Amino acid sequence: xxxxxxxxxxxxxxxxxxxxxxxxxxxxxxxxxxxxxxxxxxxxxxxxxxxxxxxxxxxxxxxxxxxxxxxxxxxxxxxxxxxxxxxxxxxxxxxxxxxxxxxxxxxxxxxxxxxxxxxxxxxxxxxxxxxxxxxxxxxxxxxxxxxxxxxxxxxxxxxxxxxxxxxxxxxxxxxxxxxxxxxxxxxxxxxxxxxxxxxxxxxxxxxxxxxxxxxxxxxxxxxxxxxxxxxxxxxxxxxxxxxxxxxxxxxxxxxxxxxxxxxxxxxxxxxxxxxxxxxxxxxxxxxxxxxxxxxxxxxxxxxxxxxxxxxxxxxxxxxxxxxxxxxxxxxxxxxxxxxxxxxxxxxxxxxxxxxxxxxxxxxxxxxxxxxxxxxxxxxxxxxxxxxxxxxxx
Amino acid sequence: xxxxxxxxxxxxxxxxxxxxxxxxxxxxxxxxxxxxxxxxxxxxxxxxxxxxxxxxxxxxxxxxxxxxxxxxxxxxxxxxxxxxxxxxxxxxxxxxxxxxxxxxxxxxxxxxxxxxxxxxxxxxxxxxxxxxxxxxxxxxxxxxxxxxxxxxxxxxxxxxxxxxxxxxxxxxxxxxxxxxxxxxxxxxxxxxxxxxxxxxxxxxxxxxxxxxxxxxxxxxxxxxxxxxxxxxxxxxxxxxxxxxxxxxxxxxxxxxxxxxxxxxxxxxxxxxxxxxxxxxxxxxxxxxxxxxxxxxxxxxxxxxxxxxxxxxxxxxxxxxxxxxxxxxxxxxxxxxxxxxxxxxxxxxxxxxxxxxxxxxxxxxxxxxxxxxxxxxxxxxxxxxxxxxxxxxx
Numbered sequence: 001x002x003x004x005x006x007x008x009x010x011x012x013x014x015x016x017x018x019x020x021x022x023x024x025x026x027x028x029x030x031x032x033x034x035x036x037x038x039x040x041x042x043x044x045x046x047x048x049x050x051x052x053x054x055x056x057x058x059x060x061x062x063x064x065x066x067x068x069x070x071x072x073x074x075x076x077x078x079x080x081x082x083x084x085x086x087x088x089x090x091x092x093x094x095x096x097x098x099x100x101x102x103x104x105x106x107x108x109x110x111x112x113x114x115x116x117x118x119x120x121x122x123x124x125x126x127x128x129x130x131x132x133x134x135x136x137x138x139x140x141x142x143x144x145x146x147x148x149x150x151x152x153x154x155x156x157x158x159x160x161x162x163x164x165x166x167x168x169x170x171x172x173x174x175x176x177x178x179x180x181x182x183x184x185x186x187x188x189x190x191x192x193x194x195x196x197x198x199x200x201x202x203x204x205x206x207x208x209x210x211x212x213x214x215x216x217x218x219x220x221x222x223x224x225x226x227x228x229x230x231x232x233x234x235x236x237x238x239x240x241x242x243x244x245x246x247x248x249x250x251x252x253x254x255x256x257x258x259x260x261x262x263x264x265x266x267x268x269x270x271x272x273x274x275x276x277x278x279x280x281x282x283x284x285x286x287x288x289x290x291x292x293x294x295x296x297x298x299x300x301x302x303x304x305x306x307x308x309x310x311x312x313x314x315x316x317x318x319x320x321x322x323x324x325x326x327x328x329x330x331x332x333x334x335x336x337x338x339x340x341x342x343x344x345x346x347x348x349x350x351x352x353x354x355x356x357x358x359x360x361x362x363x364x365x366x367x368x369x370x371x372x373x374x375x376x377x378x379x380x381x382x383x384x385x386x387x388x389x390x391x392x393x
Numbered sequence: 394x395x396x397x398x399x400x401x402x403x404x405x406x407x408x409x410x411x412x413x414x415x416x417x418x419x420x421x422x423x424x425x426x427x428x429x430x431x432x433x434x435x436x437x438x439x440x441x442x443x444x445x446x447x448x449x450x451x452x453x454x455x456x457x458x459x460x461x462x463x464x465x466x467x468x469x470x471x472x473x474x475x476x477x478x479x480x481x482x483x484x485x486x487x488x489x490x491x492x493x494x495x496x497x498x499x500x501x502x503x504x505x506x507x508x509x510x511x512x513x514x515x516x517x518x519x520x521x522x523x524x525x526x527x528x529x530x531x532x533x534x535x536x537x538x539x540x541x542x543x544x545x546x547x548x549x550x551x552x553x554x555x556x557x558x559x560x561x562x563x564x565x566x567x568x569x570x571x572x573x574x575x576x577x578x579x580x581x582x583x584x585x586x587x588x589x590x591x592x593x594x595x596x597x598x599x600x601x602x603x604x605x606x607x608x609x610x611x612x613x614x615x616x617x618x619x620x621x622x623x624x625x626x627x628x629x630x631x632x633x634x635x636x637x638x639x640x641x642x643x644x645x646x647x648x649x650x651x652x653x654x655x656x657x658x659x660x661x662x663x664x665x666x667x668x669x670x671x672x673x674x675x676x677x678x679x680x681x682x683x684x685x686x687x688x689x690x691x692x693x694x695x696x697x698x699x700x701x702x703x704x705x706x707x708x709x710x711x712x713x714x715x716x717x718x719x720x721x722x723x724x725x726x727x728x729x730x731x732x733x734x735x736x737x738x739x740x741x742x743x744x745x746x747x748x749x750x751x752x753x754x755x756x757x758x759x760x761x762x763x764x765x766x767x768x769x770x771x772x773x774x775x776x777x778x779x780x781x782x783x784x785x786x
C-alpha cells in the first residue's frame with residue numbers, strides 16, 4: 001500500500017520548510033511585523049542583544065565562565081552571538097541538538113543529559129570527529145558503553161550529580177568517586193568535572209527562598225567535590241545553575257561556569273522572579289508570539305489564531321503584552337485558537353488586529369516553531385531558523 | 394552584528410531535517426524499533442490501515458461522505474491513504490497545512506478556520522491556482538477581504554456556524570442568511586454550505602451524554618440550514634463532527650460529510666470514550682512515543698528521555714503502554730525527561746530499555762515531531778515526514 005504513494009508528495013513541503021517560511025518576502029519591509037502571517041514567533045533583536053551583553057558583563061565581573069544552554073533557543077544564530085560575547089561554549093540537552101549546532105561558531109559543546117542506547121552512542125562517536133564535545137554520565141554501565149562505542153576516539157565526560165530531584169545524576173560522594181574510577185579505567189575517557197543543575201530551584205520567585213534552596217543543595221556539591229579531590233580526581237570544571245540562580249551560584253563561588261539559558265528571552269515565568277537581592281532584573285522580554293484576531297462575533301471576547309499548537313499549555317496561559325485593552329486575558333480555545341477575554345466595557349480589538357502574547361515557558365514554546373521573526377521595533381530585520389527544533393533524540 | 398555570522402552555520406542542520414532524521418539507517422532492519430534513537434514517534438501501520446478501513450466502511454454503510462481532518466496527522470502519506478480508501482478530500486485547520494498538503498493525492502482541501510490578514514489572504518489566492526480549495530468564513534468583513542484578495546480567481550466558501558462555543562462561526566440563522574447574501578454579492582465567491590464543529594463534545598466519555606449534547610447543539614444547525622434554504626441558499630454541503638461524534642452525527646442525518654481526524658491514531662483521550670452505544674470501539678491505538686531509560690540510580694523509579702518537548706503536558710500525562718511493569722505510571726520531569734514511577738516491589742526497567750507511551754492528545758503531540766517511524770511489529774518499515782508540522786499560520 002505504501003509504495004503506491006508517489007514520492008512527489010514530499011519534496012514541496014520539505015523545500016518550504018528548508019526555506020524561511022511564509023513570511024520570507026516581508027524581510028526588510030518597514031513595519032513588516034504587522035503584516036506577518038500569524039501565529040509567528042517574534043524575537044526583538046534590541047532586547048536580545050541587551051540580554052546577551054548584560055549576562056556577559058555579569059560573568060566577567062564575577063569571574064565565572066558562561067556556557068549558555070542552547071536547549072532554550074536551539075539557534076545557531078543566537079549561540080554564535082553568545083560566543084561572540086565571550087561564552088566558553090554551549091550546552092545542549094540532547095545529542096540531536098549538538099549535531100545540529102556543531103560548528104566553529106558554537107565552540108565546544110557539552111551534552112547535559114546521559115546519552116544511552118546503541119544508535120545514539122554510535123552517533124555520539126561520529127560527532128566527536130567534527131566538534132569539541134563532552135557529555136555527562138551518571139552510571140558505570142553508561143561509562144562502559146561509551147568507552148566501547150568510541151572506537152579509539154577520546155572524549156571528556158563530566159559526572160552529573162543529583163541535586164536532590166532524582167531525575168539524573170549520582171546521589172553523592174561515594175558513587176561519584178566510584179564513577180570517577182570507572183572513567184579512569186576507560187583509556188579513551190577523560191574525567192572533566194561535575195555537573196549540578198536543579199531546574200525547579202530556578203523558578204522559586206522569592207530571592208531569599210531561592211537563595212536558601214541553592215545553599216542547601218550546594219552543600220552536597222561541595223562535599224562531593226571535596227571527596228573527589230581527596231580521591232585524586234579534582235573536578236577541573238563544576239558546571240550548572242541557570243538564569244534563576246546565576247547571581248546566587250556566582251556568589252557561592254563553587255561553580256566554575258554557568259549554564260544560563262532563559263536570560264536571552266525572559267519568559268513569563270522568569271519575569272515574576274526576583275533575580276537580584278536588591279535591584280530590579282536588568283533583563284528584558286525579547287520573545288513574543290504575535291497572533292491575529294480571526295473571529296469577532298461576540299461581545300466581551302475575540303478569537304485569535306494561536307492555541308495549543310502555538311504555545312505551551314502545561315503551565316499558565318501566556319500573558320497579553322500588547323494589542324488588547326489593559327486587563328484583557330488570554331485563554332486557550334483548543335489546538336488552533338485562543339480567546340482574548342475583555343474586561344467589562346473595554347473596546348474590542350478588531351478583526352485582523354495583532355495581539356502579542358508572552359511565552360509562559362520559553363524552551364518548549366520555541367520548540368514548536370521553525371523560525372524566529374527577528375524585529376527591531378516593528379521592522380522585520382531577518383528570519384532565523386530554530387536550527388535544532390524538535391531534535392530531542 | 395548579524396552579518397558577522399557565517400551562512401555556513403545553517404545548511405548542515407537543515408539538510409539533516411530535510412532528510413529522514415537520525416534513524417534513517419534503521420529502515421528495513423528487523424527489530425529496528427528497539428534500536429531507534431529516542432524519543433521517537435511510532436506509527437503502527439497495521440493499526441493505521443485497520444482504522445482507515447473501519448472508518449471508510451462506516452461511511453459507506455451510513456451513506457455519509459468522509460473528509461478526514463489533516464490537522465491530526467499533518468501527513469501527506471496518511472492523507473493519501475485516506476483518499477485511496479474513499480475520502481472526498483481533506484480538511485486543514487490552517488492555510489499553512491493546506492499549502493503543504495496540496496497535491497493530487499490529497500484531493501480537494503477545505504480550510505476549517507477563517508483566513509485573515511493581508512499576507513495570509515495573498516497566499517490563499519495563490520494556493521487557489523494549484524489545488525481545489527474551499528475555506529470557511531464567519532464575517533462579512535472577511536468575505537469582502539477575500540473577494541478583493543482573489544483578484545479574479547473563483548473560490549467556494551462555507552459558512553462556519555457557532556455550535557455554542559463562541560470560538561468561530563456565526564451565531565444563528567439571521568447572521569447566516571446575511572452572510573450568504575454577502576457571499577452572493579461577491580462575483581468570485583460561491584456559497585458551498587455550512588460547517589459545524591464542537592470540539593469539547595467529541596471528548597464527552599459517556600455515549601448517552603455525548604449524544605444528548607450533539608442533539609441539543611444540532612437543533613440550531615437544522616434551523617440555520619432551513620433558514621438558508623428558505624432564503625434561496627440551500628447548503629449543498631453540511632460538514633463537521635469528529636471521531637467522538639461520528640456515529641451520532643451519521644444517525645442524526647443532518648450532515649453530509651464528516652471531518653473525522655483522531656480515529657487514525659486513537660489517543661489516550663479517545664481510548665476512554667464509548668464511541669458506539671452497544672459495541673466496543675473498533676479502532677486501535679496506532680500512535681505511541683517510544684522512550685528509553687537514561688538513568689536508573691534510585692529505587693522505585695527510572696528516568697526516560699521524553700519530557701514536555703516530546704509529549705503535550707496540557708492534559709493528563711501519557712499512559713504507559715509497554716516496557717514497564719503493570720501499575721507503573723509516567724510523570725513529567727521537565728522539558729527533556731520523564732519519570733516512570735514503579736509500583737511497590739516491581740522490577741525496574743533497566744538502563745537502555747524502551748518504554749512505550751500513549752499520546753494524551755494526538756494532534757499537538759504529532760505537531761512536536763518531524764517524523765513518523767512506521768512499524769509492523771518491531772520492524773521499522775519506513776520513516777514518513779510530518780509534512781505540515783508546525784505550519785499553524
